[in-house]
Amino acid sequence: MRSRSRTHLKFRKSSYSGARTEGCVEVADLPDGAAVRDTQNRNLGHIGFGGTEWQAFLRSVKNRAL
Secondary structure, eight states: OEESOOTTOOOEEOTTSOSSSTTOEEEEEETTEEEEEEGGGGGGOEEEEEHHHHHHHHHHHHTTOO
16 A cells, blocks of 8 residues: 555654665554655655554564565
8 A cells, every 4th residue: 555645644763774874764653554664765655554464574574584
């Protein structure tokens, strides 16, 4: 789900982003998941993930499966 219309979202830098500016993403909480956008290209909008998909992604990252 790609969207440009949710301007009320409060994005924060992902804790998994590096200390440098390359490869950083920002995450915003959605009622049913999360929205992710590229820090360097905020104007391109964000990608939304449903709750099930977002939780599966977080588990994979925490388990270093990705």
